[in-house]
Amino acid sequence: MAHLNPTPVLEPGQDRTMILNMGPQHPSTHGVLRVLLEIDGENVVRIMPDIGFLHTGIEKTCEAKFYQQVVPLTDRIDYLCPMTNNLCYVLAVEKLLGLEIPPKAQWLRVLLNELTRINSHLVWLGTHAMDIGAMTVFLYCFREREEILRMFEMVSGQRMMTSYFRVGGIALEPPLGFFDRVRDFAGYFPEKVDEYENLLTGNPIWLMRTKGVATITKEDAIALGASGPTMRGSGVDFDLRRDMPYSSYEKFQFKVPVAQDGDVFARYACRVAELRESIGIVRQALDGMPEGPIKADAPKVVLPDREKMKTEMEALIYHFKIITEGFAVPAGEVYQAVESPRGEMGYYVVSDGTAKPYRVHMRAACLANLQTLPTMCEGRLLADVVAAIGSIDIVLGEIDR
Amino acid sequence: MALAPAVTDLESLKGHPALARLLAWNASAVQGAKFDRGEMTVFVEREHIRQACVLLRDDAVCGFNFLADVTCVDWHPAEPRFEVVYHLLSIPNKERLRLKVRLNSGSPAIESVTSVWPGANYFEREVFDLFGIRFNGHPYLRRMLMPEDWEGYPLRKDYPVEGYR
Numbered sequence: 365m366a367h368l369n370p371t372p373v374l375e376p377g378q379d380r381t382m383i384l385n386m387g388p389q390h391p392s393t394h395g396v397l398r399v400l401l402e403i404d405g406e407n408v409v410r411i412m413p414d415i416g417f418l419h420t421g422i423e424k425t426c427e428a429k430f431y432q433q434v435v436p437l438t439d440r441i442d443y444l445c446p447m448t449n450n451l452c453y454v455l456a457v458e459k460l461l462g463l464e465i466p467p468k469a470q471w472l473r474v475l476l477n478e479l480t481r482i483n484s485h486l487v488w489l490g491t492h493a494m495d496i497g498a499m500t501v502f503l504y505c506f507r508e509r510e511e512i513l514r515m516f517e518m519v520s521g522q523r524m525m526t527s528y529f530r531v532g533g534i535a536l537e538p539p540l541g542f543f544d545r546v547r548d549f550a551g552y553f554p555e556k557v558d559e560y561e562n563l564l565t566g567n568p569i570w571l572m573r574t575k576g577v578a579t580i581t582k583e584d585a586i587a588l589g590a591s592g593p594t595m596r597g598s599g600v601d602f603d604l605r606r607d608m609p610y611s612s613y614e615k616f617q618f619k620v621p622v623a624q625d626g627d628v629f630a631r632y633a634c635r636v637a638e639l640r641e642s643i644g645i646v647r648q649a650l651d652g653m654p655e656g657p658i659k660a661d662a663p664k665v666v667l668p669d670r671e672k673m674k675t676e677m678e679a680l681i682y683h684f685k686i687i688t689e690g691f692a693v694p695a696g697e698v699y700q701a702v703e704s705p706r707g708e709m710g711y712y713v714v715s716d717g718t719a720k721p722y723r724v725h726m727r728a729a730c731l732a733n734l735q736t737l738p739t740m741c742e743g744r745l746l747a748d749v750v751a752a753i754g755s756i757d758i759v760l761g762e763i764d765r
Numbered sequence: 766m767a768l769a770p771a772v773t774d775l776e777s778l779k780g781h782p783a784l785a786r787l788l789a790w791n792a793s794a795v796q797g798a799k800f801d802r803g804e805m806t807v808f809v810e811r812e813h814i815r816q817a818c819v820l821l822r823d824d825a826v827c828g829f830n831f832l833a834d835v836t837c838v839d840w841h842p843a844e845p846r847f848e849v850v851y852h853l854l855s856i857p858n859k860e861r862l863r864l865k866v867r868l869n870s871g872s873p874a875i876e877s878v879t880s881v882w883p884g885a886n887y888f889e890r891e892v893f894d895l896f897g898i899r900f901n902g903h904p905y906l907r908r909m910l911m912p913e914d915w916e917g918y919p920l921r922k923d924y925p926v927e928g929y930r
Contacts, residue, residue, distance in 0.1 A: 415909060415910070416908075416909055416910040416911065416912075419910040419911065421919060423895075423920060424919055424920055424924075424926055425926065427926070428926045459802055459803075460802070461768075462768040462802070586830055586831055586856065587882055587883050587884060588882075588883055588884040589831065589832055589833070589882065589884025589885075589888075590884075600856065602856050607859045608859055608861075694768060696771065696801055696802060697801070697804075697806075698802055698804065699804065699833075699834075699852050699861065699863065701833065701861075708833060708854075710833060710834055710852070712834065712836060712850065712852070714838055722838070723838050723839075725834075725836040727833060727834040727836075727852070731887050731888075731891075732884055732887065732888075734887070735883070735884055735886060735887055764910055765910075
């Protein structure tokens, strides 16, 4: 019956403080985060995040699946940026295999990853603003997000759990009209970002709630393992897309927004600037989209086209073997990191030479970013905790896995 | 599929600055090294892991100032059974390094690196939670993802995927 008497993990330090339990069902904890607060009046003395409510054991499940069967699981880790997770995992396995990916597949991956980043940042902006009390922004953001989800549905058949990338390429050719639709979106989206900024950036209430609130220094951010906008908001000029490029990101021109203040507003400014940069990358990807195949030439790994299966004996055999036995991956280990909307998303994949991964570990950007919460909030007001949680953009699916 | 074979010869890898630095500091702390698929791995003796981390973090040339990840691999039933894996990142040099420590199955314990990078806190707690490896000197080594009263360590290879019923 031990579960009925959970051990208290935080004891009141002095007589005048009290313990406040925030979550796991609190609307502003973005999922199922529980935060234990020791408060002295309105001041936060200590803060301790408590996680694990969404633990699904994905890392263990991966070990029982074939390599290609892991792709749908990766969507479910961070449900706001499925394509980023797909990409990170397939890049890791491709590195293990030593596969060369055709340029068109790489560019499509970049295009979809930047749309995913916009999608994720829109959810963040909407919910973050709503936490602080600006309700309207939420509705505006979800209007544009809906359009992105429709594009995902068009290309992969799914709005959220896309599972669109495959080891060795991508699953299908994008349907007719997809690129036009993306081009339309890229055309009008910058105006929409102006709209969000009109509502927030100069808004005195927004500034009071975000400027100078929940600050973290550059040194602390690095020491605590923070990454992505949480780190760049503190003045660390580092972005994996530019500094350690993958999937031909080195061929795209974009700026990495950095802010120096390390407060909630700095992180907000970084992400909003990233929205504009991302749509720029989308436009470049559309303009320069190379022609050619979307799958690597590796019949033992990549499923053959349907047409080939109907006419070629070998293709049918390979298809049967990949589906029933998977494909063997040479023994070794790889750590592949990509810049997810939240920071450094890393996959550590260990192979023992069989068709199932020996170990898959996900380096969750949010898990490390969440560790900055005590540094940001201790000694500050209770209401700032909500702003701080929103500003580090956590997704509990990724934290708990 | 052109995969170059892994280089595991310590002599031929000596040119790597991080490995050279570690060897110059204490040659007995380095068990071996591996260069495979463009990634460098250094096997470090268990007793020296914290010092090695301090050295690599503070060294002006290496500058591995960012701890990206700590995790573990279970090689059950082989011995030494566990490999604790550290992924280091040098933000100024834009370079990665993997440190590995091998642990026996008896009662696996290792020194915590939370004093070097406070960010190791959650990563080490997760490894403790899912693999049962103790990190000596960790400020708050308790279960994190699993319930407090959970028995067993789910990510060990002798733990069934569907769990005990």
